[in-house]
Amino acid sequence: MVTMHDTSVSGATSDSSNAGGLKNSRHFITPGVSKPIFEAIKKKSIPARERLCVLLLDEIDLAPHLDYLPKEDYIIGFEDTGWSRNQLVADTALVFMLRSIYGNWKQPVAFAFHDYPLNQKTQIRFIKEIAKEAKQAGLNLIALVCTHCDHNVKAIDCLLEESKSAHTIDLDGHQVVPLLDPGSLLLVTRNLFCENNLQFVKDGISKLAQWQHLVQAHKIDSERSNYLAKITKSHLLPESMNLTKCVQTLSGTFAGFLNTIAGKTSLPVEATQTADLLFFLDKVLDSLNGTMEQDIHKPLRGPITELSPHSKFWSEAREVFKQMTLPGGDRGNSFAKWVRTFDAFEVIKEKILGLGYDSFPARSFNLEPLQNCFDLLSEQAGSTGCENRLTCKKFSVFYNLALRSKDMASRRATEPKCEPDGLNFLLTVEDLS
Template identity: 35%
Template sequence: MSISDRSCIVMFDEMSLAPNLQYNIKEDCIDGLENTGSYKRAAIADYVNVFMVKGLFRKWKQPISFTYSKGPIKSTLLKHLIVKVIGKCREIGLKVLCTVCDQGSANQAAINSLLSQSRSCSEFQVNGEKIIPLYDIPHLFKGIRNNLLKKNLYIKLDNKLNIAKWEHIIDLYYIDRDAPMRICPRLTEQHVIPGKINKMKVKICTQVFSYTVASHLVTFSKWKDNLPNDAEQTGAVIAFLDGLFDSCNSSSKTAPEFKPLLEALSLSSPHEEFWSRAIYVFKQCQILLPC
């Protein structure tokens, strides 16, 4: 592998397991008990934590570590594993530049501890090398959606205050559902009705935060006896979130004219300008309970 091919990220995630015990003839031991790699404990494991490395400039990925625990992994152990895995990657010649995980409480605690130890708010060090911790983009967007289900989002776009309300999205769904021909056929109750939403599926979230939903909120708000006028503000916020997701999820060299942020990042692409604006927008936004 060339030097650039060795540049990679370390990803880690946790999932629950169905408890199960099995005798391992080859190792003469019982599988299914808590095993952190450093020690085993006589407790039936029901969680697994997996680490994977993925190339940054070349498409390759490889799971490299998994540990079993009784209950969710503790942040102190996770912190130790992060440092150990990155160190092992360095020993075999890989250049780890960043980590990626979701916003689980143990993940946040472990990352914050590493940042505090390095006296930084944006990077930590392992054996003198800088590592940038990142949170998984789809989970961040699901977090925004989950907050918007119960609270209004006050956000300033182009010097205009916009208030995004989930009730506008529900209203749009019912208007479209009862129409002779649907214009948002992908929207279902599982997308918009709070008690029926599958909160784990990223697709359910991104199909709501879409260009189609944004454009129809803006259009319908201007028609009499349809959506209220302030639904246009919700449409503007969703259009902004759709562009933000595109900018963080681009993979092709070219993009549709109406969605330029789907283009891969380059010196001439609009990403840097958009991200500078997005940082400014998020610094000023507020999430408040509706009156």
């Protein structure tokens, strides 16, 4: 551990005059809840409908490294929340972003450098501070989305207990629905499936899904039809954090191919049970990733309304995940987290329809906008699959550059892990000047 004297920074927000050793820094935005950003949002003309928003929070790995900034006489690379610093060398950046449910905007509003995992009290303080600033800026915070990691779940449970509620958190008067990111849950389910056979019950029938069926079918396809043109060997590797490849693998297209060749080639007829799991997971993602556009062939991809099929499907999906097991009967807590996510979407549906809106897109409640920013940050830093080159200094530079670049929000990494989110930053260069 690298040590230095603990340094305290007064105040709980980050602005150009309140950043400890960086108060004369060339960086406009420093760790903490960004006061300048919320001040700019207050001055922004935003339609009432587009003020309904979601708070996203996620982490990106950093390369532990200390840099001395001579002009500022400041060492960057230690744990820094904006209101305090200490001697721990940071290996993670936690970033908070607001995104509109109906509008096409997103906006980073806070970040911290920390030694993983972040202290729970600090994480909760960030959430409360951001909620307070969002309310003062005239935004209507509906939900909070994070990954399924244990420290996030514990922080949410702590806030729920504090609010004396099973499903909503009281944040400065806003009843906010905490939600686990569906994409993250799909990835962990995919990785569990890759390592284990999955036992599940569908339509009252017990079935067994086997990853080997996917590997075998892909081999058959590559030698014959190349029907699964988008699927490569990398899609079927054991550990994957690429959501795009995960979605392409656990798809209705792959499921249909399994059904077509099972029992008619070297692929055993039992592969139809694996196809049933893929068809199910494909519908799960459709139901939690839909847009405002109607799709008559796949209605779960459409908007959530009072009469849409989402609630009926979620009720059925809950039962499937409740009975899903790993070898030996282990149910795994990730399956229970799916149930928790369906419950949260029901509360969100009731909340938004109760505000007088007749529909909303499920796709507004995922972490893709943050992940797309992370992919671009890592690429700009020169990181590869074998080496992480994103340090605190590089993160700070690229973060500020992104906020000042007109097209940065829409730019994509060369090899993105998620689909495009189609959002722009709410604030422009002129708003922040």
